[in-house]
Amino acid sequence: MTLTKVKLEGFTAFADLEVRFSPGINALIGENGTGKTHLMKVCYAACDVAKTGENFADKLVRVFLPSGRVLGRMTRRRQGTSRGAATVYRDDRSLRTAFSNRAKVPGNVRAEGIERWMDDSLESVYIPVKDMLANAPGFNALYARREIHFEEIYADILERAYLPALRGPSDRARRSLRTALQKAIDGRATVRNGEFFLSNKQGNLEFALLAEGMRKLGLLWLLIQNGTLQSGSVLFWDEPETNLNPKMYGIVMNVLLELQRAGVQVFFATHDYVILKELDLQMTEEDAVAFHSLYRDEDGEIACYTSHGYLDIRPNAISDTFTSLYDREIERSFGGRLR
Numbered sequence: 001m002t003l004t005k006v007k008l009e010g011f012t013a014f015a016d017l018e019v020r021f022s023p024g025i026n027a028l029i030g031e032n033g034t035g036k037t038h039l040m041k042v043c044y045a046a047c048d049v050a051k052t053g054e055n056f057a058d059k060l061v062r063v064f065l066p067s068g069r070v071l072g073r074m075t076r077r078r079q080g081t082s083r084g085a086a087t088v089y090r091d092d093r094s095l096r097t098a099f100s101n102r103a104k105v106p107g108n109v110r111a112e113g114i115e116r117w118m119d120d121s122l123e124s125v126y127i128p129v130k131d132m133l134a135n136a137p138g139f140n141a142l143y144a145r146r147e148i149h150f151e152e153i154y155a156d157i158l159e160r161a162y163l164p165a166l167r168g169p170s171d172r173a174r175r176s177l178r179t180a181l182q183k184a185i186d187g188r189a190t191v192r193n194g195e196f197f198l199s200n201k202q203g204n205l206e207f208a209l210l211a212e213g214m215r216k217l218g219l220l221w222l223l224i225q226n227g228t229l230q231s232g233s234v235l236f237w238d239e240p241e242t243n244l245n246p247k248m249y250g251i252v253m254n255v256l257l258e259l260q261r262a263g264v265q266v267f268f269a270t271h272d273y274v275i276l277k278e279l280d281l282q283m284t285e286e287d288a289v290a291f292h293s294l295y296r297d298e299d300g301e302i303a304c305y306t307s308h309g310y311l312d313i314r315p316n317a318i319s320d321t322f323t324s325l326y327d328r329e330i331e332r333s334f335g336g337r338l339r
Contacts, residue, residue, distance in 0.1 A: 001120055002265045003043055003234065005089040010076040012038050012064075012084075015301045021267075022308075024260040024288030027279060028269040031317050034294035035302050036269035038064075040126070040236045041153070043267065046088035046095050047124035047234050048156070049117070056111035057097045060086065062152035071109065075101040093117055123233040125160050125223055126153045129242050131215045133161060134208040137194040161219055162191060166227035173262040174224055177255055181221040184251045189218035189225075213244035220255060231263030241272040253278040257287060273322045280310035 002023040008014040013035050028036040045059040052059075057071055066073035075084035085098035096112040103109060111117075132139065132154050140162075142148060143155045170178070182188050187200030197204040198218060207215050223229045240252050253275065256266050270276065276291075283289050290306055291313045297303045307313050 001091050001122070001232070003047070003088060003090055006039060006043055007087040007089075008039070008042065008085070009087075010082055010084040011042070011086050012074055012076065013302055014038075015076060017302055017304060019292055019304050020306065021265075022288045022290035023265055025256060025266045025279070025283075025290070026268075027276065027289070027291045028267065028294065029271075029276070029291065029313070029316070029318055030294030031296075034296065036294055037238055039294075040238065040267050040269060042086050043088055043234075044124055044126040044153070044236045046086075046090075046117075047122045049095070049111075049114070050090075050120070050122040051124070053118055055107055055109070056095055056114065057099060057106035057109040059152075060097070061106045065149065065151045069106075070104050071099055071106040072101040072103040075099070090117070090122075093119075123228060123230070124236070125157065125228050125233070126236040127157060127216070127219065127238065127240070128153050129238045130154075131212045131219070131243075132158055133196045133215050133219055134206075134210075134212075136161070136196060136207075157219075160226075160228045161196070161222050162194075163226040163228060165225050170225075173258065174230070177224050177258055177262075178221055180251060180255060181217055181224070184248060185214050185217045185221070189222045211243070213242075213248065216240070216242075216244060217248065217251075220252075224259075229259060229264055234265045235259065235267065237266070237268040239270060239272075240268055241270060241275050246274050249274050249278045250282070253282055257282055260287060260289075271318060273318050276310060276318060 003021050005018065005020045007018045009016050019039065028039065030036055041063050042060065045063045046056065049056050049059050060074065061069050061071055064074055075082050082101045083098060085096060087094055087096040093116045094113050095117040097109055099109045136158050140155055140158050143150060185198060187198045190197050190199045196207040198207065198210055207218065229235055241249060260266055279289065290308055291310065293305045293313050293315055294302060295315050305314055
């Protein structure tokens with residue numbers, strides 16, 4: 001089962017938004033402040049409670065971390081009493097939570113549809129912009145015992161990264177993906193006494209001394225190795241290009257396409273032209289890819305246009321910006337005589 005749709009009403013920055021998803025790759029683009037990360041966090045929270053059975057509203061609070069952990073602060077800001085709601089759809093079932101801006105304790109808000117939602121467990125993972133593997137030793141123990149101001153996605157990603165490898169032989173798709181990543185990072189990721197290392201012929205290099213972009217690829221290797229990313233799972237990745245050399249973008253997009261072909265549903269948000277073009281150039285007609293362009297309409301409300309081809313994206317702020325840069329470069333090369 002895959003996520004099929006999300007509907008957000010009066011939730012954070014959204015007045016009324018509905019987005020239908022591809023069962024394969026979902027690329028989220030848009031200017032800052034159009035809610036790409038918020039949309040992914042809502043969907044991730046819904047996926048996670050399908051496995052853990054936790055309260056949906058409580059998971060949203062821990063993932064978004066509003067001030068004072070007050071649930072009502074996640075409603076869209078306006079004067080007087082207002083209500084917010086988030087509904088995530090998964091084929092023939094849905095999970096919904098609704099609350100007012102006066103709601104404080106998430107445990108008192110019951111989710112609609114939770115029983116059916118939990119009929120089938122759902123493995124999911126959210127890779128945040130900031131890498132956590134270099135700071136891993138002791139973090140989860142501290143997070144479990146102390147009130148530290150970290151969104152739960154950071155503890156969740158470490159929990160998944162620490163999982164040991166699956167028993168038995170790997171299938172062909174997983175072996176191929178691991179091989180491609182091992183070549184990119186020149187080694188494999190290992191865990192010793194709570195620390196992550198890059199292991200190769202030269203020895204073991206601790207992740208704290210490794211470039212952050214390489215750590216992200218190492219994390220991806222671990223998630224494939226330990227079976228977190230396998231058929232039926234969902235991957236959320238916020239700005240995969242962050243701190244990664246553009247030469248690696250092609251490898252990342254190849255891995256995401258292969259994961260999709262192996263039955264993993266993928267969501268990622270990006271601001272990068274090269275990331276989008278790599279996806280466009282590598283995808284085939286058989287791949288299930290959707291581009292979701294989030295923007296503000298004439299009334300200033302967040303809206304979304306979904307297309308299934310790069311050239312059909314609109315509006316495309318990323319492409320427009322790079323086209324503008326190219327035009328300015330050409331104009332400068334001609335001494336400003338094109339006007």
